[in-house]
Amino acid sequence: MLLSSPLSLMFTSVARLSFWRKIHKYLGWVLLLxxxxxxxxxLVxxxxxxxxxxxxxxxxxxAAPDWSQALSPAPLAQQLPHHQLKLxxxxxxxxxxxxKDNEQLYYSALTAEVIAPLTEAQVKDLARRQYQGTADIDKMQRLQQAPFEVRHLAAPLWQVQFADEEGSSFYLEEYTGKLLSVRTNNxxxxxxxxxxxIMDYEDREDFNHPLLIVFSATALFFTLTGALLLPWRRKRRSDL
Structure with missing residues (x-):
């Protein structure tokens, strides 16, 4: 009985070691990719x-506009009491x-008249003014739906693509020509x-979803099992 107890402990330790090695190995294969x-x-x-x-x-x-000749927005604000005013x-x-909500209304601050959507020629001119490069415009189009790369923007809007090495796309507001976003190959x-x-393969925004949490927890467990095996590995080398 006295001899069997140390042997039993030894076999139990070996069994445990083998179990944790298998767990660590399988976790490694699951997490590898x-x-x-x-x-x-x-790194990228x-x-x-x-x-x-x-x-x-x-x-x-x-260039900043000249607001010195602007009319007071008070009459317009009275006509639109529940709207938020921006310059x-x-x-x-x-x-x-x-x-107001998804509604956007634009008025000239010089005449108080409603501003119509920009023409293609006006958009082209404003895009060139806001472009720092020297390349020509390759393509432009008015979009009724925002592309995935500017999924946070409201449509309709203008997309202006420049023929540069960076694959630059400018997205402009359809009434003011304001540059809303720039997208490049980078x-x-x-x-x-x-x-x-972040493992969000649909919207590319959510880093609190279950898939990421499960893989992160698994990676942590993989690290802990590695740390658990390290003393046994060192002991085995010292015995050799």
Whole structure:
């Protein structure tokens, strides 16, 4: 009985060690691809300058409008009591923008007249003014639905694509020509690896979803099992 007790403990330890090795190995195989995605996407995002991802180097600020000749917005505000007033501009023309839910109304601050949507020629001119590069416009279109890469923007809006190496797309508001967003190839790469990083393959925005939580918890457990096996591995080497 005295001999059997140490042998029993030894076999029990070996069984436990074998069990945790199997758990660690299987967890490694399950996590392998996602770990590559996590580390690879993190590396790519750290290498891409965030200013270039946002397209800030391609933006040119518009000249400020002259508000000295602007009419008071009070009469318009009385006609639209439940709307929120914002100051905007169409080129160098000052504009009053009234917002309520999804409704947007635009008035010239110089005449108090309703502003009509911009023509294609006006949009082209305003896009060029706000573009910092030298490339020509390759394509432009008025969109009734926002593309996935600007899914947060409200349509209709204008998309202006420039024939530069960065694949630049400018998205402009249809009444004022305000530059709402810039998308480049760097942004598209960043958006793709961000999707891989947070494992949101649909909207690419939610990093609190169950899939990410489960894989993160599994990765933590994988690390803990590795730490658990490390002393046994060192002991085994010392015995050899």
């Amino acid at each position: 996602q770990l590559i995605f996590w580390f690879g996407s993190g 995002m750290s290498l891409l300058p965030i200013e270039q991802v946002r397209g800030e180097h391609l933006r040119r600020a518009q 905007s501009q169409q080129g160098i023309i000052p504009v009053y923008q009234f917002s 942004w598209r790469v960043f958006d793709f690896v961000w999707m891989l990083h």
